[in-house]
Amino acid sequence: MQTLLYSKTTNLESIAQCQIECFPNSFNTKLGKKFVAKSLSWFLSKDNRFLFHIENEGIVVGFCGGFAPQFYGDGSSSGMLQHAFKEAVIGVLKRPWLFLNKEMKAYYPFIIRNIKKKLGLRKTTAVTPKPENFVFNPSVGLVVIGVHPSYRGKGVFEMLMSEFENQAKKLAIHTCILSVRADNTRAIAAYKKVGWQIKEEKENSLIMSKDI
Numbered sequence: 001m002q003t004l005l006y007s008k009t010t011n012l013e014s015i016a017q018c019q020i021e022c023f024p025n026s027f028n029t030k031l032g033k034k035f036v037a038k039s040l041s042w043f044l045s046k047d048n049r050f051l052f053h054i055e056n057e058g059i060v061v062g063f064c065g066g067f068a069p070q071f072y073g074d075g076s077s078s079g080m081l082q083h084a085f086k087e088a089v090i091g092v093l094k095r096p097w098l099f100l101n102k103e104m105k106a107y108y109p110f111i112i113r114n115i116k117k118k119l120g121l122r123k124t125t126a127v128t129p130k131p132e133n134f135v136f137n138p139s140v141g142l143v144v145i146g147v148h149p150s151y152r153g154k155g156v157f158e159m160l161m162s163e164f165e166n167q168a169k170k171l172a173i174h175t176c177i178l179s180v181r182a183d184n185t186r187a188i189a190a191y192k193k194v195g196w197q198i199k200e201e202k203e204n205s206l207i208m209s210k211d212i
Helices: 009-022 027-031 033-044 078-084 085-093 096-100 102-106 108-118 156-170 183-192
Strands: 002-006 049-056 059-067 140-147 175-181 197-201 205-211
Touching: 002 156, 009 033, 009 049, 009 059, 009 140, 027 033, 027 085, 027 096, 027 205, 033 049, 033 078, 033 085, 049 156, 059 156, 078 085, 085 096, 140 156, 156 175, 175 183, 175 197, 183 205
Parallel strands: 140 175
Antiparallel strands: 002 049, 049 059, 059 140, 175 205, 197 205
């Protein structure tokens, strides 16, 4: 029987294991289970974030995490990496070849900013100043989602997406957004099936949204 649960600190290692099995070749997986678990704990640190999962006979078979940005520059990727910065450093030290990984290279500017911040040489990690014409529109972002390979096509994805919308409603926000790789046709088709639409096309990704 598949049971949906609101995640707690005690569930993080099991959810991390599910994430690793869902995405065995991802950069996060390569950094190790401790990094994955610590980055997932970011969702439990503030009220505008949430994490839930589905268990089948005590085994995590799916998970989903989201958050509602509060201001310009309030991002999930940099926030999660900063939250798990120590574990990321340990992961790279144990696997030094990852320092040349193309995904790692994309984080070089962030790493430098974060080191400067910890040394007291920089007060903020903001990358760019807020545009003059910027208008803040409340939304809930779907940050992480995964269904264990053995449970795909068994309704787990639909359960996760339905609960994600419930979480958005609890925050009194009616716009949901996510980013997906442009070549991930299976995921794009799955999102479209539950009512999401392509809002913007970028070089290597698509921004999808749904009003609830």
